[in-house]
Amino acid sequence: MNVSNTNFNRGFPKPATSIETTWKPGAVVGLFVQVPFSQKLSLQQEYLFSQMGGKVKSTGTEYRFNYLSLPVLLKYSLTPRFGIALGPQFDLLLQAKQKINGASTTITHDTEERSISATAGAEFYVLDNLSLNLRYLYGLNHVGLSQRSGNPTEFKYEMAQLSATVTF
Known part of the structure; x- marks a missing residue:
C-alpha cells in the first residue's frame, strides 16, 4: 500500500498562488x-504495478495514475534483520484518470508518460523470508497534465510506501 501526492507547487512554472493538495491511498x-555483491550489499531490480495520485482541495479534482514502476535499489544490510535501500525509480504510465464532481475522465493520452524519482527506505525481516519495507519516493522530473489539450500544468510526485515482501 502507499499514499501519494501530486505536488503542483513544485511544478514549472510555479503557480501564482499555492495549490493545496491532499494525499491519496493506492x-x-x-x-x-x-x-x-557481498553478504551485506546487493542490487535489487523490481517490477511493480503502482497506483499514484492526489487531490486538489480547492477544485476537488482527483487524479489516479497507474504505472509500471521499475525501481533499481542498492541495498545494504546493517544487521541480519535490518537494512536500508536507495536508488532511482522509473515509472511508465499505463492509465491516467481525472475525477471532477464525480465524473471520471480518462486522461492517459494527455498526461506525460514517464516519471523519474529517487527512492530511499528501510527493510526489516520479521521472519527469514518475510520482511516489511517502508519507503519514501521523491519525484525528480515534472509530470505534465493537459499536454495536448492546452492549459498545461505540472507537478512532482511524493509517495510513502509500506509493503510486505516474501522471498523464495
Whole structure:
C-alpha cells in the first residue's frame, strides 16, 4: 500500500498562488530480483504495478495514475534483520484518470508518460523470508497534465510506501 501526492507547487512554472493538495491511498504489487555483491550489499531490480495520485482541495479534482514502476535499489544490510535501500525509480504510465464532481475522465493520452524519482527506505525481516519495507519516493522530473489539450500544468510526485515482501 502507499499514499501519494501530486505536488503542483513544485511544478514549472510555479503557480501564482499555492495549490493545496491532499494525499491519496493506492496499491503496489509486483516481483523483484536480488543480485548479491557481498553478504551485506546487493542490487535489487523490481517490477511493480503502482497506483499514484492526489487531490486538489480547492477544485476537488482527483487524479489516479497507474504505472509500471521499475525501481533499481542498492541495498545494504546493517544487521541480519535490518537494512536500508536507495536508488532511482522509473515509472511508465499505463492509465491516467481525472475525477471532477464525480465524473471520471480518462486522461492517459494527455498526461506525460514517464516519471523519474529517487527512492530511499528501510527493510526489516520479521521472519527469514518475510520482511516489511517502508519507503519514501521523491519525484525528480515534472509530470505534465493537459499536454495536448492546452492549459498545461505540472507537478512532482511524493509517495510513502509500506509493503510486505516474501522471498523464495
